[in-house]
Amino acid sequence: MFEAIVRNGILMTVAALIITVLGILAAFRVPVQMIPDLEVRTVSIQTSWPGATPQDVEKEILIEQEEYLRTLPNMQRLESSASSGSAVIELDFPFGVDMTQTLIEVNNALNQVPSYPENVDEPRVFANSFSANSFMYFAISPLPGNPRNVDMVMMRDFVVDNVRTRLSGVPGVSQVNVSGGAERQIRILLDPTRLADRQLTILDVRNAIRARNRDVSGGEVDGGKRRYLLRTIGRFDSVESLQDMIVDRRGDSLIRLGDIADIELDHSRIQNYAYFNARPILFASVNREAGSNVIDIKYAMLDAVERVNQDVLLPNGMQMQLMAEDAGYVEASIRNVWLNLALGALFATVVMFLFLRSVSATAVGILGIPVCTIAAFIGLLAAGRTINVISLAGVAFAIGMTLDNSIVVIEAIELKRRQGLDRIRAAIEGVQSVWTAVLASTLTTILVFLPVLFIREEAGQLYSDVAIAISASILASMLVAITLIPTASARLSFGTEHRSHTQSEFRERLLSRIDSLIATRQRRTATIAVTVTVSIAVILLLTPPAEYLPEGEEPKTFASMSAPPGYNLETMKEIGLEVQDYFMQFVGDDPDRFDRGETDVPAIRYLNTRISASGFRIISEPIKHADIDELMDAITAKYREYPGMRAFAARGSIISSNDGGTRSINLDVSGPNLGVIYAAALATYRRAEEVFGNPRIQSSPSSLSLSQPMLEVRPDWSRAAELGLTANDVGYTVAALTDGAFVDEYFESDDKIDMYLYGITGGETDVDNLGGLPIFTPQGSI
Incomplete structure (x- = not known):
């Protein structure tokens, strides 16, 4: 077999070129990502009920x-x-579960819920994976001035209808999220005095609107040769039609x-404000599909954004x-x-030349580097993997390993030449003498990495790419060593045929010392003892700290x-804008000013802020990436200037979430009594502050206190019965006259x-005026 391979050089060259071309095509087809896609194990269920309290x-x-x-x-x-107006359930499942079947089972379970209160949106069910999180963030703002x-x-609905739909069509994009602003709303501002004068209740108005706002299908009607569809139109088509509606x-x-x-x-009540470099914005984030090419999506999305700007936003005064x-x-x-891969290949070539001391032998030896690298991409494509920093690291690791087989075969061929055989016969007998050893070495190396493929946790999903890349490269290196290397050696002179081993003084001295x-x-016992002792010392003294996964932190x-509980949006807006104004002076600043000690805050590249009633959030990064820790310290120090506020800052991570990463300690506190749970969690929080030096701690919920203020309306039910009022009548009326009550859809x-x-x-009722709200009752009294 080997003789046929060696003597058919043209055939082997063509085969190698075909594999190389296929590998290059595979390299361009493999998606490019930061890290491998992680298996989805979490299902989230979100249900919205506008205006509802957490208790309800x-x-x-x-x-x-x-x-x-x-x-x-x-x-x-x-x-x-x-939380107010929202319910969230997260379900965790083990690794290896069929997520498609799981989603079906979750939806089937939710379909068994008998009913929901009025105005509750249908539950949204979706699977979560960190690797599918948002990776591009856009700001939609007015034009300068x-x-x-x-x-x-008011632009939220416009952006959702005209911008999100276009961006969602970019290949590889799974979802475009839009936040900020408020949804449009038809607001019917009832005057209780005019209602009472006309002896109408709020429920009378609600029932009248619902009775009128209906389209009713009437089937089909034949007329001559035609058949007509019949509908009775009752839905409102303008604000004017609402004003003209007859209530009674x-x-x-x-x-x-x-x-x-x-x-x-x-618009509905504003829940949050978003700013980018102090400009009010709507915030859009882009999620990708699993297995998609993040680089291709990026440039396709930028092109789509440019078209959206020209066709949609700029004509409407936005960008x-x-x-x-x-x-x-x-x-x-x-x-x-x-770059590191190329440098590794260069250094491996230099080392190989220093030992072989022959340009032609070195050229034959490194023949396998490009072929084996390309084979790694073929392996990644065949296994459904992606090009990412981890799989490329596997390719880089494999470069040195792929040369081992080539060196063994070249050394065997050179030995046969020194024994007086011609090039072709030396190549044939050389590869025949070592191919079994090369095969055994290759298989043992592959078997070392093979178990990684069977690890189902995050570590296995991340590092299986390394195993695949190395295994494919090593396997290819074996094939190169027993085919291309002897074929090329049979046609090249190494220039070492007449070189004697005795010419190397270094070799002789080395063998003498051994x-x-x-x-x-x-001496043999002492050598073994010293080797074992040094090995143990290296393991004990030089082994770095252990982690489950690397941090993979970004400079963000x-x-x-x-x-604290009970803060409203306007109060937090005032605080948030004050913090934002403070940090805006450092956006685009000279980084050297911080290095010289002229400022307490590093220069900031951008400042993205979000204000809600529950808190304030900054997403930012320094101009100099090395200043990220100092920027985090400056932000948390500013936060703590406000009494009662709790600060938490974390770096972004490419491997874990942005709430502490793999170095965080998560503690779950549960029990039958909510008060005891909160007290235990608060005690743990304070103890952690004492034990750890300046720790970054966050909690869920964000406030470990049950002091959320709440007003309860407790009707006198005897009096309500006398007036003909039910619990629903009282509750709906109170909601309408304060925060607003849903009536129907327009x-x-x-x-x-x-x-x-x-x-x-219009929903701005003062607490002191709640008891004086006028309500007309079915009995004709107020």
Whole structure:
């Protein structure tokens, strides 16, 4: 077999070229990412109920859903949380579970929930994976000077309908998220006095709107040769049609909605504010599909954003710009790995030349480097993997290993030449004498990495790429060593055929020293003892600290300030803008000023802020990446200047989440009594501050206190019964006259807009005035 291979040089050359071309094509087809895709094990369920308190969300949504979800097979953990207007459940499953089947089972369980309260949105179910998190972040803001006087709060629906739909069509994008602003809303501002004068209740108005706002299908009607579809149109098509709606008829007089209420197309209550470098914005983030090429998505998305700017946003007085993206970090990291790979190949070539002392022999030896590197990409493509910093590291590791087989074969061929054989016969007999050893060495190396493929946790999913890349390269190196190396050696002169081993004084001295170490039994024992002792010392003294996974930190910080219970949005906005103004002076600053000690804050590249009633958040990065820790310290120090606020800052991570990474310690506190749980968690929090030096601690919920203020309306039910009021009547009326109550849906073209009933104050009722709200009762009294 080997004789046929060696004598057919042209055939082997063509085969090698074909494999090389296929490998290059494979390299361009393998997706490029930062890290391998991690297996999805978490399912999230989000349910929205606008205006509901956490207590009602828990009783009406979470308890109902948990009853059917807790029986799911293979579920390891169920965690639920209720907040104002929202319920979130997270389900954890073991590695290797069929996530498609799991999602079907989750949806089937949710379908068994009998019913939800009015105005509760359908639960959204989706699988979570860190590797599929957002990787590009955009800011949508008015043009400089805001020449069109654009109100960004009102632009949310416009952006969702006209921008998100276009960007979602970019190949490889799984989701585009838009946050900030507020959804449009039809606000019906009822005047309680005018209602009372006309002896109408708020529920009368609600029922009248719902009864009118309906389209009813009437089937089909034949007329001559034609068949017509029949519909009765009742839905409102304009604000004016709402104003003209008849609420009640009293004799010959009509009471219209416009007589008792002011109607406007506005927006719902603002839940948060977003800013980029102190400019109000809408925030858009892009998620990718698993297995997609993050580099291709980046440039395709930038092209799509440019088209959206020209066709949609600029004509409407807005612009969209990139705030931050992880793809650049991916490109830089992969570029560094490629550079290290090239340097490794160069150094391996130099070392090989120093030992072989022949240019032609070295050229034959390094023949396998490009072929084996290309084979690694073929292996990654065949295994469904991606090009990332980890798989490229495997390729770099394999370079030195791939030369081992070549060196063994070249040395055997050279030995045969020195024995007087011609080139072809030396190549044939040389490879025949060592091919079994090469095969055994290759298989043992592959078997070392093979077990990594069977590790199902995150470590296995991350480092299996290394195993695949090295195994494919080593296997290719064996094939190169027993085919291409002897074929090329049979046609080249190494220039070493007449070189004598005795010509090397270094070799003789080295062999002499080795002989002296093993000359006697005592020396052999001493050599073994010293070797074992040094090895143990290296293991004990030089082994670096152990971690489950590397941190993979980015020079980007996510810094949060949690507000005490009961803070409202306006209070946090005032604090947030003050903090934002303080740090804005360092955006684009000279980095050397911080190095010289002229400022306490490093120069900042950008400042992205988000303000909500529960807290304030900064996403930023320094101009000099080395200043990231100092920037985090400066932000947390500023946060702590405000009494009652709790600060937490963490670096972004390419491997774990942005809330502490793999070096965080997570502590779950559970029990039957909520007060005891909070007290234990707070005691743990304070103890951690004492034990650790300046720790970065965060908690969920953000406030470890049950002091959230709440007002409870407790009706006099005897009096309510006398007035003909039910619990639903009282509750709906109180909601409408304070924070607003959902009544029905309004359609504008294809857009669905909620209609809400409010009091005359439009949801800005003062606490002191709650007891004086006028309510007309069915008995005719106020």
